[in-house]
Amino acid sequence: MQLVTGNWKMNGLKSSLKEIESLVSGLRGRTRLPEILVCPPATLLQSLGPVIQGSPIKLGGQACHAKESGAHTGDISADMLKDAGASYVIVGHSERRTDHKETSSDVAAQAAAARRAGLSAIVCIGESEAQKNEGGTEQILAQQIQASVTADSLTPETAFAYEPIWAIGTGKTASLNDIDRTHSFIRARLEERFGLPGKTVRLLYGGSVKPSNAREILNLTSVDGVLVGGASLKADEFLAIIEGSRG
Ligand code: 13P
Numbered sequence: 337m338q339l340v341t342g343n344w345k346m347n348g349l350k351s352s353l354k355e356i357e358s359l360v361s362g363l364r365g366r367t368r369l370p371e372i373l374v375c376p377p378a379t380l381l382q383s384l385g386p387v388i389q390g391s392p393i394k395l396g397g398q399a400c401h402a403k404e405s406g407a408h409t410g411d412i413s414a415d416m417l418k419d420a421g422a423s424y425v426i427v428g429h430s431e432r433r434t435d436h437k438e439t440s441s442d443v444a445a446q447a448a449a450a451r452r453a454g455l456s457a458i459v460c461i462g463e464s465e466a467q468k469n470e471g472g473t474e475q476i477l478a479q480q481i482q483a484s485v486t487a488d489s490l491t492p493e494t495a496f497a498y499e500p501i502w503a504i505g506t507g508k509t510a511s512l513n514d515i516d517r518t519h520s521f522i523r524a525r526l527e528e529r530f531g532l533p534g535k536t537v538r539l540l541y542g543g544s545v546k547p548s549n550a551r552e553i554l555n556l557t558s559v560d561g562v563l564v565g566g567a568s569l570k571a572d573e574f575l576a577i578i579e580g581s582r583g
Contacts, residue, residue, distance in 0.1 A: 337370055337371050337583065338370035338371070338538075338554060338559075338560055338561040338581045338582055338583065339370060339371045339373060339495055339538050339540060339560060339561030340370045340371070340372050340373070340554075340561055340562055340564070340574075340577060340578050340581055341372075341373040341374075341375065341396070341424075341426075341458065341495075341497075341540065341561065341562065341563045341564065341568075342373070342374045342375065342564050342568025342569075342574055343375045343398060343426060343429070343542075343563055343564065343565050343568060344374070344375060344376045344377060344398075344565075344568060344569060345377075345398065345431070345565055346377060347377070347569055348376050348377050348379075348380050348569070349380075350380070350383065352376070352380070352569070353380070353383060353384065353387055355569065355570060355571045356374065356384055356387050356388060356393070356571070357387055358571035358572070359374075359391075359393065359571040359574060359575060360387065360388060360391040360393065362571060362572075362575045363391060363392060363393070363575070363578070364391075368583035369392055369578065369581070369583060370561065370578065370581040370582075370583055371392075371394070371561075372392050372393050372394065372578060373393070373394045373395070373396050373423075373424055374388075374393055374394075374395060374396070374568070375395070375396040375397060375398050375424070375425075375426055376395070377398070378397055378398070378412050378416075378417065378420065381395055381397070381417065381420035381421050381422060382420045382421060384421065385420075385421045394423050394424065395421050395422045395423065395424075396417075396422050396423065396424030396425055396426060396455075396458070397412065397414075397417035397422045397424070397425040397426070397455070398425070398426050398429070399412070399425070399426060399427065399429065399432050399446070400412055400413060400414040400416075400417055400425045400427065400446050400449055400450060400453075400455075401413050401414075401446070401449065402442065402445035402446050402448070402449045403449070404449065404452070404453075413449065413453070414446075414449045414450045414452065414453035414455050415453045417453070417455060418453045418454055418455055422455060423455060423456065423493075424455055424456050424457070424458055424493070425446075425450045425455045425456075425457060425458070426457075426458045426460060426497075426563075427443050427446040427447050427450065427457045427458070427459055427460070427484075427485075428440070428443035428446070428447075428459050428460045428461065428480075428484050429460045429499070430460060430462055430464075430499060430501045430504065431504075439483075440479070440480055440482075440483035440484040441483055443459065443483075443484040443485070444483060444484055444485050444486055444489070447459060447484070447485040447486075447489040448486065448488070448489045450489070451488070451489040451490075451491060456491045456492075456493035456494050456495070457485065457489065457491075457494055457495075458494075458495045458496075458497055458540070458563065459484050459485050459494070459495070459496050459497065460496075460497045460499050460542070460563070461477055461480040461481060461484060461496060461497070461498060461499070461522070462477075462480075462497075462498055462499040462500045462501050462504075462542075462543075463476045463477065463500055463501065463502075464476075464501045464502065465501065465502035468500065468502060473500075473518065474521055477498075477518070477521065477522055477525065478525050481496075481522065481525045481526060481529055482525075482529065487529075487530050487533070490530065490533050490537065492536075493538075494533075494537050494538075495537065495538040495539070495540050495560070495561065496522065496526065496537060496538070496539050496540070497539075497540040497541070497542050497563040498515075498518060498519060498522055498539065498540070498541055498542070499541075499542035499543050499563060500518075500543050502543075503542075503543025503544050504542070504543050504544070504565065505544070505565060505566060506543075506544060507544050508543075508544060509543060509544045509545070509549055509553075510541070510543060512552060512553065512556060515541050515553060515556060515558070515559065516556050516558050519539055519541070519556070519558035519559060520558055522539060523535075523539060523558065526539075538560035538561055539558065539559065539560050539561075540559070540560060540561040540562055540563045541553055541559050541561075541562055541563070542562060542563030542564065542565070544566075545562045545563075545564045545567060545577060546564075546566075546567040546573065546577070547567065547573050547576035547577055547580070550562060550564075550576070550577040550580035550581075551579075551580030553580075554580050554581045554582060555580075555582065561581075562577065564577055
C-alpha cells in the first residue's frame, strides 16, 4: 500500500485542527485509499487524537532524540511521541541535518530510538543542489543509506524518503525520469544493505509534491508514496494528492 505523508514542519496552531476535520470528512466513504499519515508539530499531536479517531489518518512526529529521557532541554523523545499518539516519526529530514547539524550516525541513533519506542521511522535522504551539480547524487545517497539506519531498526512499516534538497519548498520537482532512475538506484542499495527487507521497505518521493504533479509521481512503479510539505497544510490540496495515489 502506498504511504501519503504530510509533514507540517514548523506550521500549525490549534486553529489548524479544522484542516484535519475537513480532511476527515473529505475522506469519508472513499475506498482504495493509501495509508495516510500526518506529522504535525508535536504540540498538536495530542489534540489531533480525537479528531482523527475512526478515520484512516495516522499520526507521526517530525523528529526525535536518540535518548529515552533525560537532560536534553527542548528535545522530544520517541516515547513521548508514541505516548502522544504517534505511530511514525520522520528522522534525518534535511532541515534537521542542516539546522541542527544532525549527521547520518545521529539519524541512525534516532531511528533505533524510534524502533525501541514502537514507532516506525521515515528515514530521509537526499542530495543538495551543489552535490547534484557536481554529479555526486549517487555517492551521497549511498553514504546516507549506509549510515542513516541499521537493519535492526527496520519495521515492516519503515519507509525511506528521497527528498532532493533543491526540490524542497522551491516549486522545482525532479523529473519523472530522474525520480524513477534515482529510486531504482536507492532500491538497489537498500537491497544490498538490508537483503529482503530492503526489497519491501517503502520508498517515498518528497520535494514540491502538489495536486498538479502528485498523480504522475504516484503512478511510477518505483514510488511507494510521497512526503509532502507545503501542500499538506491545506485539506483540499492534501486530499487531491491522496486521490492521485494508486491506493
Ligand atoms: P515541500 O513539499 O514543501 O517541498 O516539502 C517537502 C518536504 O520537505 C517534506 O518533508
